[in-house]
Amino acid sequence: MSKRGLAIVGIGEVPTLRNPERTRWDILLDVCMEAVRDAGIDKNRIGAVISNNPMAQPGMQNDMSLGKIPEVMGLEGCRDIAICNAGGASTTNCLRLAEQHIDSGQVDFVLIPHTTVQSDIPPQDLINFFATAPLDKQFEYPYGVTFNGSMGLITQRYMYETGATEEELAAVTVALRAWGALDPLSIFYGKPITLDDVMNSRMISTPLKAKECNLLADGGGAMVVTSRDIAKEMGDKAVYKLGHGTRFMSATPMLREDVFHRQSYRESSQDALSQAGLSIHDMDLRQIYGAYPYTQCSALEGYGVCEEGQGAKLWAEGRCGPGGDIPCTTMGDATGRGHTGSGVSMAFYLDTVRQLRGQAGERQVQNCEHAILTTSGGSVMNTCTTVFGRAIK
Amino acid sequence: MSDYKKPLPEIQPYSQAFWDGTKQHKLLIQHCNSCDSNIFYPRRDCPKCWSQDMGWIEASGKAQVYTYSVTLEGVEQKFVEDLPIILAWIDLPEGIRMHTNLVECEPEDVHIGMEVEVVFRDVTDEITLPYFRPVKA
Numbered sequence A: 001m002s003k004r005g006l007a008i009v010g011i012g013e014v015p016t017l018r019n020p021e022r023t024r025w026d027i028l029l030d031v032c033m034e035a036v037r038d039a040g041i042d043k044n045r046i047g048a049v050i051s052n053n054p055m056a057q058p059g060m061q062n063d064m065s066l067g068k069i070p071e072v073m074g075l076e077g078c079r080d081i082a083i084c085n086a087g088g089a090s091t092t093n094c095l096r097l098a099e100q101h102i103d104s105g106q107v108d109f110v111l112i113p114h115t116t117v118q119s120d121i122p123p124q125d126l127i128n129f130f131a132t133a134p135l136d137k138q139f140e141y142p143y144g145v146t147f148n149g150s151m152g153l154i155t156q157r158y159m160y161e162t163g164a165t166e167e168e169l170a171a172v173t174v175a176l177r178a179w180g181a182l183d184p185l186s187i188f189y190g191k192p193i194t195l196d197d198v199m200n201s202r203m204i205s206t207p208l209k210a211k212e213c214n215l216l217a218d219g220g221g222a223m224v225v226t227s228r229d230i231a232k233e234m235g236d237k238a239v240y241k242l243g244h245g246t247r248f249m250s251a252t253p254m255l256r257e258d259v260f261h262r263q264s265y266r267e268s269s270q271d272a273l274s275q276a277g278l279s280i281h282d283m284d285l286r287q288i289y290g291a292y293p294y295t296q297c298s299a300l301e302g303y304g305v306c307e308e309g310q311g312a313k314l315w316a317e318g319r320c321g322p323g324g325d326i327p328c329t330t331m332g333d334a335t336g337r338g339h340t341g342s343g344v345s346m347a348f349y350l351d352t353v354r355q356l357r358g359q360a361g362e363r364q365v366q367n368c369e370h371a372i373l374t375t376s377g378g379s380v381m382n383t384c385t386t387v388f389g390r391a392i393k
Numbered sequence B: 001m002s003d004y005k006k007p008l009p010e011i012q013p014y015s016q017a018f019w020d021g022t023k024q025h026k027l028l029i030q031h032c033n034s035c036d037s038n039i040f041y042p043r044r045d046c047p048k049c050w051s052q053d054m055g056w057i058e059a060s061g062k063a064q065v066y067t068y069s070v071t072l073e074g075v076e077q078k079f080v081e082d083l084p085i086i087l088a089w090i091d092l093p094e095g096i097r098m099h100t101n102l103v104e105c106e107p108e109d110v111h112i113g114m115e116v117e118v119v120f121r122d123v124t125d126e127i128t129l130p131y132f133r134p135v136k137a
């Protein structure tokens, strides 16, 4: 069977909020129905449901793993289901598994959903979950390390090696929040912040301040994907996957030689771009899911957008935020959007679709024809880079 | 000492020697006798060559701070009494990097490249955790 290629033809998403009244299943059903309606297909043409594994949501994980979605939604054409878990990179793996179903020729449309509610989980339980899930139980956890602490360690070293200042890194968060302030789907919609707001926020794990750390929130999204040929018949709504590359580093940050993931960003993006037959300079938008500000800098260095150590300057000069000439991460990253666990990557794909369709409202990147997107899971264990376009070359 | 409420290391059969070592206030590093590499953290098999011919060497206990971060909040309740916690990655001359806490110093005294040395704390009757402190000039 020849490869049929992948295109995203339907999207659905709910605003990122903290509202325990909105249940996991409410979110799930809303986003799935919206994505199917957006694709404009009959629900029974969905041939598979590949779910993004929601972290810290054991009940929902069971429902998604064991087939509740097609049953509850009456997806009569569904041939199989699966759940993918690679932390923040889960959505990337959903897309890859969906592509395999589509390439088989036996399935035309795949539904990829995500849902997460964190606002009904006690804060201490969430701290415990996010402290223990990605960390080594023997050589990290007994020392009081948290996700923020782990990323604080890397950020401190990044500043030491590059000379980036706390103000320059704070500018990353200001820009991400500026994108979020323009996005009705962000928990920070209408709430931009200043450099002083970031610099004066409480210190959490040096050099990371409260505004640079993530606010855990609720959200969800879904995509309908299909083959390139079918997508071409569906008109302007289609966004095409043109190339893909990945690199794995390590589960445990301290074991990483590529401590800022530059090499990993470089190699995964080169693989994706060469498959697409494009260069990094052909990209109109760079979407980086790193969840902490230094990644927004080191990714640009790895992609080859700038020299090593110059990433923070681009953000500080305002070139990556709204109105800048190198728009990056219009989705806002977890910092500018609210952190929905593994759902952040879902939101990144959906935002990329909106940009390429010209549906990104006040955040719209002009003439957005190509976008590069990197997701990562765990404590940045990997970089999964995909190039999307609004047409096939 | 039995009132220690913080998480203890989840010891594996192949890391038992490391923790037996700390109890005797020795810092042991796993060593592969086949490919001669030093390994951290301890594994059942050598991650480089899959040999099971693994031994232990005693580290000098000296190290350098590769990076650090002072945590002021956002920890589990059981760690709150320790705040501020100075997290650090330290490089040992034996070619390995460890995660630790820096102790017996103030946050403002810490810098990248600082020379440190191991110090052992017997946190329970069974478990001794290795920490690092500045080398006194």
Ligand SMILES: [Zn+2]
Residues within 6 Å of the ligand: B032, B033, B034, B035, B036, B037, B046, B047, B048, B049, B050, B051
């Ligand atoms: Zn070996």
